[in-house]
Amino acid sequence: MAERRAELYEFLEKYLGCMKENAVRMMDEPMPEADEELFSLFEKTGNRLRYEEVYFLRRKYLAVFGCLSILDGGEAYVKKLAGVLRGICGEECWALPAHVHRDTDPDWRICVDLFASETAQALAEIVSLAGERLPEDVRRLVRENVFHRVLEPFANRKPPYPPWEGAGHNWNAVCAGSIGCAAICLMREEPERLEPLLERLLMSLPHYLEGFSRDGACMEGLDYFTYGFGYYVAFADMLYRYTGGKTDLLAQENCHRIALFQQKCYFPSGRTVSFSDGSSRSGYQMGLTCFLAGRYPDMRIPPVACARDFEADSCYRFMQNLRDVLWTKAYLDRLEEEGRKNRRKMDGRQGEPVEKEPDQAPGTEAMVLADAQWNIVHGKSGGGMACKGGHNGEPHNHNDVGSFLYLLGDEMLLTDLGAGEYTKQYFGPGRYEILCNSSFGHSVPILEGRGQKAGGEYGCCGFAADGKGGCEISFAGAYGNSRVRDLRRLFSYDPGTEELKVVDELESEGDIPMRENLVTQFRPEIRDGRVWIAGEKYACLVETQDREGDFVIEEKRHFSHEGMPESVYCVSWKVTEADKTGRRRCCFHVKPALAGERKAHDQRI
Template identity: 40%
Template sequence: MNRQELAGIVQEMKPAGLSLYYPQGDSAAFWRQALSSGVLQADISEIRAEAHRLDGEAIPELTYTLFSIFAQSGSRLEYERVYFERRRRLNTYVFLSLLEPENAAVLENLLDTLWAICGEYSWCLPAHLPAGHNAADINGYIDLFSSETGFTLSEISLLLGDRLPPLLRSRIRHEVERRLLRPFLENGPYHWETARHNWAAVCAGSIGGAALLSVDDPAMLTDILLKTENSMNYYLEGFGEDGACLEGLGYWNYGFGYFTYYSDLLRARSGGRLDWFKQEKVAQIARFQQKCFIGGSYVANFSDSVPRVHVHMGLSHYLAEACTDVERPPSALRAPYTEDHCSRFAPALRNLIWTRAGEEVEAWEASSCYLPDAAWMLSRHVSEAGSFGFAAKGGHNDEPHNHNDLGHFILSGWGEVYATDLGSGEYTADYFGAGRYRYDCNGSQGHSVPVIDGKYQEAGRGFSATVLHASAAAEKDELTLDLTQAYPVTGLQSLVRSLVWHKEERPLLELTDTYRYEGAPASWTERVVTWRRPKLLRLGSILLPGTAGSGVEVTYDPQVVQPEITAHVYPDHFGEDTLWHSLDFHVIQPGAEGRLAFTFQFL
C-alpha cells in the first residue's frame, strides 16, 4: 500500500476510544461483570494476591550500580529483575484500579509507579544498548522493552482516562513521543525494522499500537503506520507457508502476540479496511500453538524455548474467533498472572478482556503433522495407556535463536519428558556472542545427535539437513534426514538418520543412523540427552526411569556400542543450575560403514 492510499484510510479512521477494548466502550460494565465471572476468577485472585505482596513495598530503584553490571560482567539478571518488578507493580495497580475504581490507595500507588517509569533513564535494557553509549543520545535507541513500555503507557492512559491527572497524561504522551515516535520517524532505520523474527513484530507493533492510541496528527500517524506495516511484512517473511515459528513457541507467543495486538487495533480503527487476518498465511501461523504441545504442558521446545509452556488464554481465544481451525486450549494450560517474568502488560490485559467463557477443553486431541518449511515432525498420541509425544527436526544451523540441533528428537509420555531438549539457557552477553555454542543447551553436545571424531555440529546456513522422507499417518510417523552436511568432518561421506514413531498403545521409536566414511572415524558416539538418570537394566538395555509410568527402555546392540552415562549441569533460562544426563553409545570399532540401531519403548 502506498502512502496516499494509507493516508486516505487514516483520514477516515474511527477515533481511539474505549470501544477498542470493551463492548459498547463500557469499561465500568465490563469490570463489574468480570468480578462475578467464573472464567476470570483465577486471574483476579492472582492479581489481588500480587497487590497484597506489593502493599507497603517501595518502588524499587534502578540504580547506576545495577545499570552498569551488564557492561562489567555481561550478566543481565540483576538489572532486569528490578526493571520487570517495576512493570509487575504497574500492571497490578492498573488492573486493581479497573476492578476497584473506588480504591484511592490503589490509584495512588499506580500514579507513583507511572511517574517513576516515565522518569527512567532509558526504557531499553542495558543489554540492548550500544557499548559506551552517550547519555545525550539515549533517546535514539529503541529496543523490545522500550517499545513495549511506550505501548503500555499509551494503553493505560486511554483505559484510565480522566482518573489520571492531566499532568501525568501529558507526561506519558510526551515521553512516548520523545522516546519512541519521533526517533522511529527521524532516527531510523533501526535494525529490527527489516528483521524476520520477533523484534520486528514487537518493536514496530508496539510503536504502531501506541500511535493508534495517541497520535492525533493524521500525517504523522500515516508515516508511522507506513513504516509499521512494512516491518510486519518482513516479520511474516520469517515464516514459511507451514506457519512454524523457528524461534520456538515462546517466541511465537511473544512476536505473534504483539503482531495480533497491533493488528486488532488497526483493524478496529480502520473499520476492517486494514486487516492482516484476511491472509491465509496469518491464519496458518495462528494454528502453530496447537501443534507444538506433545504432552500436558510440555512442548516441542526447539530453539530458545522453555520445555513447559502455559498459554495466554486471551490471545488463544481471540485467534480461535479470528481464524478457522484454531483450537481453544485446555483450561489447565492457562498461564497464571505471575508466570511472565517480564511482566508484559499487553498480554496480561488481553488475558482479561479477550478470554471467553465456553465449553471446557480438558486436553488436546491426538494429532500428527509434518511442517515442511521448518522440517519439523510433531506428534501427539493418545491411547488407553496414556498420552505420548514425539518431535524431531531437520532444517539448518542458521535459524533465529539457533541451536545446532539437526536430527535432534524429543520423547514424552505420562506428563514427563524422557528424551529432552534443554531449551533456552540464561541470557548473557556471551550467550549471544562468540561463546554461544559452548553452552550445552545451544551446541550439539547438548542434543540427541551423533558426535563424530569428537566433533559437534557447527553453526551456519551451510550446516544443514536434507529431508529424504517425511510422513505423518495414523499408525506411524516417519522422518528420514541426510545429516552429512551438518558436521565439519572431512571424511564423512554420508550420514542418514531414520526416525520411525510407532503409535501403539505403548508407543515405540526406532532410531537408525547409517553412515559411510572415507577410511574409518577415530571415534563415533550416538548421544541421547535426558533429564532422567539412566539405569543399566542388563546388557543391551537401559532404562530412562519415570515417576508416573515405568519409563522408557532403550535397547542397543552390545556387540556394536558401549554405553556411558554422564551427569552435566547448565544454567537454565532463569539462571538456575539444572541437571541433565548424556547417554552416550560409543561405537566399539568404527569402520568405513556403519548401521547403528536403537529402540525407545514406553513400558
C-alpha cells in the same frame, strides 16, 4: 462446551484475584530502584538477571495497577497508578543493559529496543483508557516520555531502525506492534503525523511473517510465537478498529497457519515441543488464544491448566495481561450468545441443543511441518516424540539438526533442553560452548569427537515424514566434514506401543569415529546392557545394537532460562567400526517400561 466455559470463567476469576492480591501487598510498598550498580553488572560480568529482576518488578507495578485501574476503576488503584507512571517516566533508560552500548553510544539512554517499545505501548494505552481519572500532569508526562524516548527517535531515524525494522523475528513484531499501538493511542487526532508512521510500520511487519516457515512454524520456539505474534495481533486489532475495518493484518492466509502453530506444539499431556529457545512446559496466553479462536474456527484452546496465570510471565507485560482479561471475556460473551442462538433454534423442541466444541485440544496423532522440517507424533499415554531437520542458522539457533525428544505421559524422558539462561555469552561468540546450544546437549551423533557446526550452510539436505510416525532425515551437511559422504537418521515411532526405533547410517571416506549421544534430565542407570531412565510416573529403556564397549554416562550442569542450575545426563556409546567401504550403522530402540519394573529388578539383584 459448558464445561469449557466454566473453566474459562474460573480462569478469569483466578487471574483477576491474583492481580488484586498483588495490589493489596504492593499498595503501600514503593517500587524498587534499578540503580547504576545493577545496570553495570551486565557490562562487568555478563549477568542480566539481577538488573532485570528489579526492572520487571517495576513493570509488575505498572501491570497490576494499570490493569486494575482500567478493569476495576477503584480510586485507590488510580492514585497508586499515578505514582507508578511518574516512577517509570523517571527511569534513566527504558531499554535493558544487554541492548545498549554505553561505551560507544553517547545517546544510549534513547534506545528503541523490545522493552522500551513495550513500555511506551503500556503507558500510552493506560493513559488512553484511564483518561481524565489520571491527573493532567501525569498524562502530560507520559505523553512527553513516550514521544521523546520511542515515537520520535523511531520516526526521525531513516529506515531500517536497527536491529529490528524489517527483520524476520520477534523483535520486529514486538517493537513495530508496540510503536503502532502507542501511536494510535496518542496520535489518533493527528492523522497527518500518525499515517506516515503507520505506513512505515506496515512496510516492516510483512518481513516478520516471512520469518515463519510456510507451514506457520516459529523457528525461535513456541514461547517466541506467543511473544511476537501476541504483539502483532494486538496491533492488528487496534489498527482494524482505527481504520474501521479497512486494514486487516490478519486476513492473510499465512496468519491463519501461524495461529495454528500453537496447538501443534502441545502434546495431549500438556507438555510442549521445546526446540530452539523453547520450553517443554510452555504456557499459552489465554487472551491471545481466545482472540484467535474467535477469528479462526479451527483454532483450538489447549488444556486450561496450561494457560499462563498472571504470575507466569516474569516480565509482566501490561499488553498481554490486559488482553488476557478483555479478550477472554469477549470470547465468553461470544460463546454465550451462540448458546442463546442455538437454544432459540430448538424452537421449543425437547432436549438440549448439541453444541459444536471447537476449542478442545487436538487429537491428531501425527503432524508434519514439512517446510520447518518438524515431525510431531502423539502417543497413547499423552506423550509422544518429535524430531527435527532444519539447519544451524535458524533464529535462536541450536546445533541440533536430526535431534529428537521422547515423552511418556507428561514426563520427557529424552529431552530437548530448550532455552538456557540468557547471558552476554549466550548471544555472543561463546554461544555454542553452552551445553543447551551445542550438539553435545542434544540427542544427535558425535563424529570424531566434534558436534555440528553453526551457520545456515550446515543443515539437513533431505527430510521426509509419512504422517504416521516414520521420518527420515539426511544431515551429513550439518557437521561440515568433507569426509562425511552421507548421514541418515531413520525414526519409526508407534503411537500405540509408544516404542521408538532409531537407525543411523553413516558413509564416509575412511573410518570416522562415531558416538551416539542421548540427553536426559533423569538420572539413568545401566542394567543388563540396557539404559534405564525412570521418571516419577513413567520409565523407558534403551536397547542398542552395533555398540562397541560400555556406555558412558556424564553428568553435566545446565542453567535454565530462569538461571537455575539443573543436572543433565548425557548417555553415549561408541558405534562399531566402519566396514571396508566406510559404512557403519547403529540401531537403538526406546521402549516404555513400567515405573515399578526397575524397583522389582532392584529387589532381585
